[in-house]
Amino acid sequence: MRRPSVGWAGLVLLLLCASALSIAVGPGGITGAGMSPVMNLRLLRLALGIVAGGVLAVVGASLQGLLQNPLADPFTMGVASGAALGASLTLVLGRTAGAFAPVGGFVGALVTMLVVYALARVRGRVTVTGLVLAGVIMSFLFSSLVMLAMILGRRTLGEAIYMMMGHLGALFTGTTVWLFVAVAALSVAGCAWLFSMSRSLDIMSSGEEAAETLGVDTQRVTKTVFVISSVLVGMVVSFTGAISFIGLVVPHLVRMLFGPEHRRVLPGSLVAGAGILLLSDVLARNIVPGGLPLSIVTALVGVPFFIYLLRSRL
Amino acid sequence: MNERDRGLPPLSAEENGGCTRSVRSTIQLSGLSFGYGERLLFDGFNLDVAAGDFLGVIGPNGAGKSTLLKLVAGLLRPSRGSVRILERELRGLGRREVARTIGVVLQENPFAFDYCVSDVVMMGRNPYLGRFQSPGRRDREAVSAALEFVDAAFLRDKRINSISAGERQRVVLARALAQEPLILMLDEATSHLDIAHQRLIARILSELNRQGKTIVFLSHDLNLAALYCSRVLLLHRGKAVACDVPERVITAELIRSVYGVEPIVTRHPQTGRPQVMLPGEKH
Numbered sequence: 370m371r372r373p374s375v376g377w378a379g380l381v382l383l384l385l386c387a388s389a390l391s392i393a394v395g396p397g398g399i400t401g402a403g404m405s406p407v408m409n410l411r412l413l414r415l416a417l418g419i420v421a422g423g424v425l426a427v428v429g430a431s432l433q434g435l436l437q438n439p440l441a442d443p444f445t446m447g448v449a450s451g452a453a454l455g456a457s458l459t460l461v462l463g464r465t466a467g468a469f470a471p472v473g474g475f476v477g478a479l480v481t482m483l484v485v486y487a488l489a490r491v492r493g494r495v496t497v498t499g500l501v502l503a504g505v506i507m508s509f510l511f512s513s514l515v516m517l518a519m520i521l522g523r524r525t526l527g528e529a530i531y532m533m534m535g536h537l538g539a540l541f542t543g544t545t546v547w548l549f550v551a552v553a554a555l556s557v558a559g560c561a562w563l564f565s566m567s568r569s570l571d572i573m574s575s576g577e578e579a580a581e582t583l584g585v586d587t588q589r590v591t592k593t594v595f596v597i598s599s600v601l602v603g604m605v606v607s608f609t610g611a612i613s614f615i616g617l618v619v620p621h622l623v624r625m626l627f628g629p630e631h632r633r634v635l636p637g638s639l640v641a642g643a644g645i646l647l648l649s650d651v652l653a654r655n656i657v658p659g660g661l662p663l664s665i666v667t668a669l670v671g672v673p674f675f676i677y678l679l680r681s682r683l
Numbered sequence: 684m685n686e687r688d689r690g691l692p693p694l695s696a697e698e699n700g701g702c703t704r705s706v707r708s709t710i711q712l713s714g715l716s717f718g719y720g721e722r723l724l725f726d727g728f729n730l731d732v733a734a735g736d737f738l739g740v741i742g743p744n745g746a747g748k749s750t751l752l753k754l755v756a757g758l759l760r761p762s763r764g765s766v767r768i769l770e771r772e773l774r775g776l777g778r779r780e781v782a783r784t785i786g787v788v789l790q791e792n793p794f795a796f797d798y799c800v801s802d803v804v805m806m807g808r809n810p811y812l813g814r815f816q817s818p819g820r821r822d823r824e825a826v827s828a829a830l831e832f833v834d835a836a837f838l839r840d841k842r843i844n845s846i847s848a849g850e851r852q853r854v855v856l857a858r859a860l861a862q863e864p865l866i867l868m869l870d871e872a873t874s875h876l877d878i879a880h881q882r883l884i885a886r887i888l889s890e891l892n893r894q895g896k897t898i899v900f901l902s903h904d905l906n907l908a909a910l911y912c913s914r915v916l917l918l919h920r921g922k923a924v925a926c927d928v929p930e931r932v933i934t935a936e937l938i939r940s941v942y943g944v945e946p947i948v949t950r951h952p953q954t955g956r957p958q959v960m961l962p963g964e965k966h
Binding site: 433 | 753756778779783786787791792793794795802807814815858862
């Protein structure tokens with residue numbers, strides 16, 4: 370489809386329907402009047418879903434462009450596993466379980482980002498291949514450390530699974546609500562910054578050297594996109610855990626609607642990512658009593674869709 | 684000078700017979716050194732490309748052709764010596780300014796995503812556009828003109844990954860033309876193409892050269908270089924073995940000494956330019 374306005378209408382409709390469903394349906398029943406405690410919980414869940422889905426999809430699209438690789442996702446650079454490690458260490462070591470996990474997660478994400486950056490840096494230059502290699506290696510290391518921390522800390526594996534597979538049921542206390550407001554504001558700013566690099570990302574999809582000859586400062590673009598993506602994903606993952614597949618699949622869906630230009634793909638991914646994540650969450654908490662980790666749903670929906678995408682391209 | 688040591692034709696400006704030296708120099712490399720790792724590939728390399736030259740750069744694999752191009756385009760930094768573009772130090776020029784002066788066509792042009800051809804050519808306008816600026820009428824005209832020039836206007840709404848290699852190379856050339864550069868450098872731009880497309884690209888380059896653009900054409904195709912270039916630089920292990928009109932560079936003696944094969948060099952029946960053939964094998 371090459372009619373942007375039709376595509377936009379569809380995406381906005383998707384987000385509106387998903388939001389309505391997300392507020393209306395839940396284990397607490399269908400909302401009516403006079404259910405304000407449930408309502409508050411669901412509104413927070415809605416806000417978290419929009420921020421998380423939007424950020425993951427925008428970052429996924431940006432990294433696919435930067436790395437010139439359609440299989441990149443927000444977790445390719447290792448940040449998510451670092452956040453999971455930080456959050457689980459906070460859970461294992463701290464006494465106030467839950468409340469400080471987002472802070473620990475974010476610190477873990479930042480530390481991972483610095484380590485990956487340092488590993489990828491050779492003679493002052495950061496290459497995209499270096500970032501991917503360092504990120505993938507650190508992911509493996511940190512994922513096993515999460516398991517180790519959980520086992521040594523005598524925590525149930527259930528907690529680790531939710532941390533590593535994502536959920537929107539973050540426990541909000543007075544402090545963490547304000548933390549979340551700050552995260553939402555920073556997410557808007559970060560996404561806007563990524564949007565402003567659309568043309569550079571387009572040009573980098575034909576290779577770093579070609580982009581340099583077209584006047585793109587590929588070093589600056591690489592470093593900026595890496596840092597913004599890492600900070601955004603680190604913040605989101607601290608609240609939701611690592612929700613997979615949204616950042617991988619949504620950008621492809623949006624490219625099918627709008628073509629590959631990032632000035633459309635990035636904002637489109639923001640809307641589509643939020644909508645699809647909310648729908649997945651509605652499924653996740655209504656199919657099975659007690660809810661499912663989100664990545665199970667996103668993968669159950671995402672994998673068949675991805676296979677269809679691959680087959681239709683061949 | 685190494686050229687003298689080897690008893691080969693010199694390459695200093697005054698003695699360089701076939702070249703127009705009255706025009707100011709466009710690319711000037713002096714005392715240039717560069718190496719990958721410990722060993723230097725170029726050690727005190729000098730080159731002067733005059734405005735309006737159509738310079739062919741030939742030499743065996745590993746001779747340093749692509750490295751030379753990258754040094755001139757600012758993709759690599761020399762460890763010593765200077766690169767001057769239009770009599771200004773390359774180091775002092777911003778990346779966008781370089782992109783407005785030098786257009787580059789690389790051999791491989793992969794596109795990770797399937798952009799529309801006109802969007803690909805519009806990427807050539809990047810050095811003229813501010814970060815938040817959308818392309819204007821002037822930019823769209825430049826894109827149309829570039830596509831017309833390479834005879835690819837009919838491709839403008841096609842997808843870049845669905846057209847042939849020859850068409851794609853013309854589109855990438857159009858993107859370089861949309862940069863409106865004074866200098867155009869091509870690295871093996873015709874290697875993957877059939878002879879009709881090779882001829883088409885070479886004729887487009889000749890026309891651009893007639894319009895005053897300086898062209899640097901890296902190629903393994905000695906015959907194509909001999910036919911179209913006004914000067915040929917023969918590189919070998921980072922040294923300029925010869926740099927002169929094709930007749931004085933593409934000779935049996937020089938080809939043998941550099942490539943280590945015994946060639947047959949004849950004259951093109953129409954233009955008199957040298958043409959190289961491999962010796963026949965006994966069957």
